[in-house]
Amino acid sequence: AQSVTQLGSHVSVSEGALVLLRCNYSSSVPPYLFWYVQYPNQGLQLLLKYTSAATLVKGINGFEAEFKKSETSFHLTKPSAHMSDAAEYFCAVKRGGGNKLTFGTGTQLKVEL
């Protein structure tokens, strides 16, 4: 069964520092991969998605992710963290032929001054 693993349930960075949130997928066929963000008391908002076009995907709010098949990874990065980036981030996968999203356990990002 397809799944995603997010390493690190909590990540803390200083404002202005690099943000790196890790996601590895397991799938026997090329997957579609997504990163969602959840701000407190809000729903899930799509940051970016990989749909087998370009391997480097740019999203909203300065985030990007690179699909690396050899590493089965889809890590999320942002060059410079901002206080407003503090939220929970979810990696999700779905396989062609189905539409359900399978989510990782989430990573809570804390941004400190």
Place this chain on the structure above:
Amino acid sequence: EPEVTQTPSHQVTQMGQEVILRCVPISNHLYFYWYRQILGQKVEFLVSFYNNEISEKSEIFDDQFSVERPDGSNFTLKIRSTKLEDSAMYFCASSEDRDPTDTQYFGPGTRLTVL
């Protein structure tokens, strides 16, 4: 910007009672979903709905659950006889169509508390 809305934001009910969670998907979307997130756990898929029928459902979605699109705008999740373990945040989502690359847009959720 169009968005998915859900009501109520918080529902408290007694075990064994029926609850109906309501969602208004984005107006031109054709594919609808329910997910849930038990506190401290991952977001889990429950069911997807297309062309007035269930497209896919998970093992969680047993006979006590049902979905309906009673009119042209609402999409509902009914839990017939709630259990303590049904306490969770329930998210509705919608997407334009069945293409798996289509983005799923999520509502803010309904927090269901079963006492």
